[in-house]
Amino acid sequence: MSIIEVSSFAAGQWIAPGAGARNIASAITGDVIATAGNNALDVQAMLDYARTTGGPALRKMTFHDRARLLKALALHLREHRQALYDLSFDTGATQSDHMIDIDGGIGTMLVFASKGRREMPDGHVYLDGDVEQLSRTGSFLGQHICTPLQGVAVHINAFNFPVWGMLEKLAPTLLAGVPAIVKPATNSCYVTELAVKLMLDSGLLPAGALQLVSGGLGDMLDHLGMQDVVSFTGSAHTALKLRSNPVILENSIRFVAEQDSLNASILGPDAVPGTPEFDLFIKEVSREMTTKAGQKCTAVRRIIAPQSQTDAVIAALSARLAKTTIGDPRLESTRMGALVSNGQKQDVLEKAAILAQEAERVFGDPDNFTVDGADADKGAFVPPMLFHCADPDNAQRVHDTEAFGPVSTVMGYRDLDHAVALANRGQGSLVASVITHDAQVARTVAIGSGAYHGRLYFNNRDSMKESTGHGSPLPHMVHGGPGRAGGGEELGGVRGVKHYMQRTAIQGSPAILSAIGDTWVPGAPEIQGPAHPFTRKFGDLATGETLYTDPRIVTLDDIAHFANFTGDTFYAHMDEDAARRNPFFPGRVAHGYLLLSFAAGLFVEPNEGPVLANTGLDGLRFMKPVSAGDSIKVRLTVKKKTPRNDDYGEVRWHVTLTNQDDDMVAEYELLTMNAF
Structure with a gap:
């Protein structure tokens, strides 16, 4: 070769x-x-x-x-x-x-x-x-x-x-x-x-x-x-x-x-043998020990279970690990291949020997195991090795020594606070998992242990079918951890x-900020377009392009009709005396959603055109109530444009509603999809 x-x-x-x-x-x-x-x-x-x-x-x-x-x-x-x-x-x-x-x-x-x-x-x-x-x-x-x-x-x-x-x-x-x-x-x-x-x-x-x-x-x-x-x-x-x-x-x-990371997995006190959570725990730990032959920065190194369940965990986990076929990774029957090199094999065996100073090996003998289709002596093969530490409080090496291979240690906890303390003994990890169906157990661990782990993974019967696994860093979520895990942070989307x-603080006028960020800021210059903006294609619209509408008077009949039509008969819209007793209103007032509907009626172009869809509102705020007899008018400004595909893009409009005194009544951002 x-x-x-x-x-x-x-x-x-x-x-x-x-x-x-x-x-x-x-x-x-x-x-x-x-x-x-x-x-x-x-x-x-x-x-x-x-x-x-x-x-x-x-x-x-x-x-x-x-x-x-x-x-x-x-x-x-x-x-x-x-x-x-x-x-x-x-x-x-x-x-x-x-x-x-x-x-x-x-x-x-x-x-x-x-x-x-x-x-x-x-x-x-x-x-x-x-x-x-x-x-x-x-x-x-x-x-x-x-x-x-x-x-x-x-x-x-x-x-x-x-x-x-x-x-x-x-x-x-x-x-x-x-x-x-x-x-x-x-x-x-x-x-x-x-x-x-x-x-x-x-x-x-x-x-x-x-x-x-x-x-x-x-x-x-x-x-x-x-x-x-x-x-x-x-x-x-x-x-x-x-x-x-x-x-x-x-x-x-x-x-x-x-x-380095001494990741932990905690079996909740409620997850006793016979529950879906117990079976899930055994499956997850076994998978984390054997996937990539345990050569994962997120693999489970410490198995933290109630003291009353450690024997059951050891028995169930040993039985599952015994079914793991070790061999030439090219064979379809192989479930666990080799470590990356004989040097890595030697390192894992040395670290396992250190763990053996404080824990008993209860499964896996590196001197006596079967390898299918390859020579165990020439290749970098080791079996899964499970240890049991009977006294984790007085142990140190099980909390600071990572055997970067298919090696993990079971330890028992007295109560949930003890479990949290043991998890934190690792002095920082990439991930800790908790298998429990008790939401309060999850809350206790999150509060007590969150500062020590970059990620907390909770799983149970409700989420197990779609969960991604203890050891799977996802690009959407932060991957990293405090302390011995490096103190760094990767992934996490944007x-x-x-x-x-480089994050930089910029300061200046609205026009300066608008130019730098290519996003219109209130107070920056506005542009009057050649036609109604809803008749103009995505590429023709300019940031800052603004439409001012004529005013519309809001009547008491409008308020009553909207209340009866929608079923929103809240007292502030229907009962003058009750409304006056409310510190926010001078009397009966228009519905906020009525104002939004009237606003749309003021600025929408009804004919078929480049506006394809209204996809939502962001940041809606109502600043001043509108009473019968008040008028409202709208300012509609192109705030930002973002292409979405070859056919259309998203236009973010800044919308303000003002009354007859030019006081701000409402403000929001409208999102539309506009054709190119």
Whole structure:
């Protein structure tokens, strides 16, 4: 079998392994299958290429342009995923593991692509929060904006997810408009290299947007500056070494870390044997121990159960683990493959020996287990190993030692406060799960343990059919954790994109804020269009274009008719004396929804035209009551335009209702879909 030469892609060139290259062995056979690394990479040229070529090209694109780029890349990878599957077996992963890694990574890119189109503007500035009024009349305002950092993101990834680990960082980085240099772990970098080649060969990426280091980074971190970002996934030891780099400290360079995590799963006191929750707990823990052979940053390392149920948990979990077929991951019958390397196998066995100082191994013997279709001595195979710690209060190593493999420890708790205390002994984790059907148990754990965990996952009979699992980070939700988990934060939808942007407070007049954010702010200049705005297509409307309507008088008959027609006969609309006793009203007043209906009647163009649908109202407020005899008029302004597809876009209108004295009666934002 020929040995794969895993290249780097640096400054627009593929560079083969050279001086400093190291061999990579198959996790299945222990035979050398690849070589990677080159000490001669010009890291300064790579950084310059990203900053001067990739960054400007990405920043010229709008958020929507970059979202479309992500979608196209994801679909291209999906078309070629079989090649990634085939290559990944030598990492020790099974086909189901590949789907988590490869399909999960592609799915993550698609989620960010969707969120980019739905939640971010088709522009270059992201508005972070509402406008703040900083003066009495509103002539001086403030707002926070986010713009792309003008440096490069250096992604240092772990071995366990060579595709997802790259794509979950790359998606928000590219969406933000920042180029990336990806450095995968050497043990599985050959899979990452193929994914990068597929993306580069697609022709979709601007030059300089993506580079790859297969092997060591050299002194790249010594050349970073304040506009750059380092995002790291791996061990706490390596994270400390990297983030202590003097250049990173001196320049306050953003360092996002996701590292060691002693994740816990708590069996609720109500989840006794025979309940759906108990069975679910055993299933979830078993899956987390064996998926990717336990090589997941989110895997369950500590199993926290009521003291009265620890024997039942051990028995049920041991019985389920005994059904796990270990073997060559290419075999359909295999349920758990190998660790990524024999070096990783040795590390797991050493960590298991440390756990054995405080806990008894109750299942799994690394010296006596069966491997199907492969040599257990040559490959990086270990069995699932379950430990029981009888005295978790006086133990330390079970709370600070992570065996990064199919290893977990059962420990008992006296009451729920004790369970929370044990979960928190891990000093920070990516995720803790609680299996319970008692909502108050969930509340107690959330309040007592939320500060120690990046994610709390609750599951029971009500949600189990659709839940995604303890160990599944989702792009919609934050992935990261406090303390020993690294203190970093990834994913989380648009939150993840902001890690690669600078939040800036801008202050100025309404016209200045409107120009910067491409969103009309009340008080900014208004534009009078050539015709009724509802007769004009999406592309013809201009931000700030405004329509003023004629007034309409509200009568007592209008109020009574609306009340009887709708059934809304609230006393403030029907009873003069009762209404006067209400401190908010001068007497009988018009319904708020009557005013909205009259407003629509004042500004709507009834004939068929480019307005396709009214999709909702945002931020509705009623400021002053309207009595019979008062009049109302409407100001309708184009606040913001957002394309949705090739046929139509969303127009956000700022609407104000004023009375005969020009006092504000109501204010809201109207959303319509308008044809191009």
